[in-house]
Amino acid sequence: MNSRPRLQGVTPEGERIDLPDLAEIEIIWDEGIPATILVSPDYLEGNSLSIEVGSEEDDQHQVEEYGVLVLRPGSCNVLDIEVETHSMQATDQ
Template sequence: MSYPRLVGVTPDGQKVELPALTEIQINWEEGLPAALLINPEHLKGNSLSLEVGSLEDETDHIEEYGVLVLKPGACNLVDIEIENHRMDDADEEA
C-alpha cells in the first residue's frame, strides 16, 4: 500500500515529515473526540475522513458519530460526503 506524502506544520512554521501516518486522534479538553483518517481501509481510493462523535448516552459512551469524507475528483474538484452513523456493537468493541 502506498501512503500519501504528509507534511505537518508547527505553530512557528516548521515543516515536519509524517511518514506512513494513517490516523490522527483528537481529544479535546471539552467536547467529543474526533479522528482524522488518511486513506481509510473501508473507503476505495484516495480519501480523507473526519469522524466526530455527535451524541453520547448517559454513561458518556458515543452513540452516534458524524463523518465528513473528502475524495479527490476530476479536474481539481473534491467530492464531499457527509453522513451520520449509529454505533453498533462491533464499532464499540474496536
C-alpha cells in the first residue's frame, strides 16, 4: 500500500482545510462521462495521482474504454506524466 500525501482543500474564501483521509474524488458532470481522481492508488507504485475518465461508450451507454492520466513527482521539480487507455473488459477480468 502506498503512503498517502498530506492533502489540503481550499475553500472559495481561501481557507485551507486538511483532508487526511481523502483517497478518491468522483466528479459527476451534468453532461458527459464522470471522472475519478485517485490519490496514490494502490495499483500504482510510489507517490502518484491518477485522473480516470471514460473515453468510449457502447450502444447501451456503458463505458467500454477509459483514459488514465498519471502524474508522479520526478526529480528536480519535474513532473512525470503518463497517458494510457484501458479496456473495461480487461479490467473486469
